[in-house]
Amino acid sequence: MSCPFVRKQPIAEGARLIRRVFRIQRILRDRQDPLAQHDSVLIEKYRFSRQGIIYLTNLLDPYVKSATHRSRALTTAQTVCIALCFFASGTFLYAVGDAENIGKSAVCRSIRKVYLALKHFLGVFVVFPSHLRPQVVKQGFSSIAARLSMVCDSMCHITNVEAKWPGSVHDSRIFRESGLCTLFERGAYDGILLGDRGYACRQYFMTPFPDPNPGPRTRYSAALARTRARIEMTFGQIKGRFQCLKSLRVAPDRACDIIVGCAVLHNIATIRKERTPVVEVQPDDDLQPVHLDQPSGRAARDRIVQHNFEYKNMTKHIFH
Numbered sequence: 001m002s003c004p005f006v007r008k009q010p011i012a013e014g015a016r017l018i019r020r021v022f023r024i025q026r027i028l029r030d031r032q033d034p035l036a037q038h039d040s041v042l043i044e045k046y047r048f049s050r051q052g053i054i055y056l057t058n059l060l061d062p063y064v065k066s067a068t069h070r071s072r073a074l075t076t077a078q079t080v081c082i083a084l085c086f087f088a089s090g091t092f093l094y095a096v097g098d099a100e101n102i103g104k105s106a107v108c109r110s111i112r113k114v115y116l117a118l119k120h121f122l123g124v125f126v127v128f129p130s131h132l133r134p135q136v137v138k139q140g141f142s143s144i145a146a147r148l149s150m151v152c153d154s155m156c157h158i159t160n161v162e163a164k165w166p167g168s169v170h171d172s173r174i175f176r177e178s179g180l181c182t183l184f185e186r187g188a189y190d191g192i193l194l195g196d197r198g199y200a201c202r203q204y205f206m207t208p209f210p211d212p213n214p215g216p217r218t219r220y221s222a223a224l225a226r227t228r229a230r231i232e233m234t235f236g237q238i239k240g241r242f243q244c245l246k247s248l249r250v251a252p253d254r255a256c257d258i259i260v261g262c263a264v265l266h267n268i269a270t271i272r273k274e275r276t277p278v279v280e281v282q283p284d285d286d287l288q289p290v291h292l293d294q295p296s297g298r299a300a301r302d303r304i305v306q307h308n309f310e311y312k313n314m315t316k317h318i319f320h
Contacts, residue, residue: 034081034100043275045099046084047241047265052274056080056265063117064110074102074110082107083114087262090244112254115261122260125267128159128180129189148259149174151193152234157270161263163256171198172292175205194228201297206304216309220301223309233279238266240277 035042039050046053057077064080066073074082078100086096086107097107130153149162149171162178175181175195183189184204193205201207208221239245242262248255 034077045088046081047088047277048084048269048274052269052272053077053081053084055272056084056268059121060114060117063120064113074106079110079113082110084265086111087242087244087258087265090242090246090248092249111258115254115257118261118264119257121264122161125264125271126158126161129153129191130155130157130159148256149178149180150231150234150263151180152231154230155270156230156234156237158234158238158263158267161260163259163263165256171196172200175199194224196228201293201301203294203296203300205297206301207293209301216305219309220305234266236279237270237276238262240279241266241269 034046035050035053037045042048042050042053048056054077057080060080061076065076066079082096082100082102085099086093089096093104093107093111097104100107128151148165149160150158151160152158160180162174162180165174184193184202189204191204195205195207197208197210199205199207206224208224209217212218212221242265245259245262248258250258
């Protein structure tokens with residue numbers, strides 16, 4: 001009940017004093033700072049730790065920073081985290097915008113800025129034959145797989161990626177017209193690649209025997225399959241980190257750029273020893289074998305079988 005002679009209501013004033021005494025201190029989080037969250041939340045949401053995101057922010061800042069601070073322009077950290085959120089979740093742009101409190105158009109621009117910036121570092125983080133020392137690389141191997149053409153080493157580092165075929169193209173043609181094939185044909189590298197039955201056997205490119213008889217050829221094919229499983233593990237890791245690669249709802253040319261950007265991010269995460277996702281078992285592709293093996297390739301494969309997979313030479317294998 002109010003009193004006409006008192007300017008303030010006594011009951012309301014008393015309630016205000018009580019609330020002031022028992023008020024709980026509120027902690028306001030800066031919503032514009034994506035790094036204000038706990039490290040475990042950052043890894044789950046962006047697939048990188050706080051230090052990893054800071055590293056990416058400093059790395060990409062010259063390419064993605066806004067030219068002006070007017071109209072509350074996004075910071076470099078915000079732009080990078082928006083793109084990482086999309087890469088990690090693969091969800092719709094509206095959902096990413098709702099999670100980051102921005103509009104769909106800003107999400108689209110941020111993603112494009114980041115994957116185009118990552119393409120500048122393709123030659124820095126995706127290096128063939130590997131980032132490792134040459135003697136370490138020779139103890140490992142290089143495995144190749146496609147629909148895009150991708151090569152990895154024994155440490156699951158992607159060493160080569162060719163993502164310029166926005167359509168259904170045979171694996172063998174992708175490799176045949178790649179820059180890596182041209183370098184091998186010129187003799188630029190001393191080594192061999194391992195592939196599946198979707199490729200033609202070449203002098204520097206070993207593939208399994210089609211329907212081998214029990215014996216040395218079967219042991220060779222089994223060893224090659226065990227060794228080549230590393231590329232399947234690499235695919236599992238990159239798809240586990242970046243769910244967007246499982247279903248890209250973008251134009252084919254943009255899909256190729258996103259794949260290259262995710263390959264660069266995968267190598268950065270692997271080199272920095274970021275948390276590795278649980279790898280799903282990848283089913284073997286039901287490929288039609290290629291019978292256009294080169295005579296020099298068949299001869300090189302037969303020599304490998306004879307020198308390493310005959311019973312008298314079983315103490316050493318070329319594939320480990």
